[in-house]
Amino acid sequence: MFSKEEAKRIRQEFWIEFGKTYPRKWLLYHTKIKELSLKFTFTTKIAQVSIDIDTEDQLIKEYYYDKIWSLEKILKTEYIPNVVLDPKYEIEYNKFISRAYIQLDNVCIHNKKTWEETSLFLYDNMNKLELFFYEYEDFIKG
Numbered sequence: 001m002f003s004k005e006e007a008k009r010i011r012q013e014f015w016i017e018f019g020k021t022y023p024r025k026w027l028l029y030h031t032k033i034k035e036l037s038l039k040f041t042f043t044t045k046i047a048q049v050s051i052d053i054d055t056e057d058q059l060i061k062e063y064y065y066d067k068i069w070s071l072e073k074i075l076k077t078e079y080i081p082n083v084v085l086d087p088k089y090e091i092e093y094n095k096f097i098s099r100a101y102i103q104l105d106n107v108c109i110h111n112k113k114t115w116e117e118t119s120l121f122l123y124d125n126m127n128k129l130e131l132f133f134y135e136y137e138d139f140i141k142g
Contacts, residue, residue, distance in 0.1 A: 002110060010110055014042065017115070022123045027130045033141060035060055038129055040122055044108045047118045049125040050101035051133070062087075065098040067140045071132075075100070079132045080125060102129075 002010065029037045035055040041048040053064045065087050068075075075083055080102050089099035104121045107114040133140070 007110065011042075014109055014115060018119050018122065021119055026126060027133060031133065031137075033064070036064055036140070038126065038133065040126060042107070042109045042118060042122070044110055045105070047104040047107050047121055048101045049122055049129055050099045051129060053098040061098055063142075064140065067142060068098075068100050071136055071139070074136075075132055079128045 039050045039052050085100045087098045088096045102125045107118045
């Protein structure tokens with residue numbers, strides 16, 4: 001078990017190393033859609049790359065989720081076969097968002113032995129998710 005400070009230092013070390021290994025500017029929050037972002041997640045149990053739809057406005061959430069959902073077959077056949085689309089994904093403190101994601105299990109940000117595998121997973125899948133977003137950006141924005 002790590003102290004809060006040590007866990008923070010390890011997380012920072014991972015993301016700094018990831019940035020040095022894969023130096024590029026990611027799309028992430030720059031989608032030009034306030035409620036939609038691409039996200040990296042790496043915890044003590046999983047790593048994920050996702051498209052998150054995060055808003056309290058249920059109509060807006062459903063609108064963007066339906067857009068992504070309508071592209072599911074393309075997303076799975078041309079970009080990420082194992083992508084999961086979840087309209088009610090719980091993130092924290094009973095907060096729910098809509099999320100399309102690919103997940104790598106049995107990795108831990110505190111275990112440096114999993115960093116190489118996780119970095120490659122994050123890079124490859126975010127690259128594919130960005131390509132998908134750029135290709136269908138006009139449709140998603142609607």
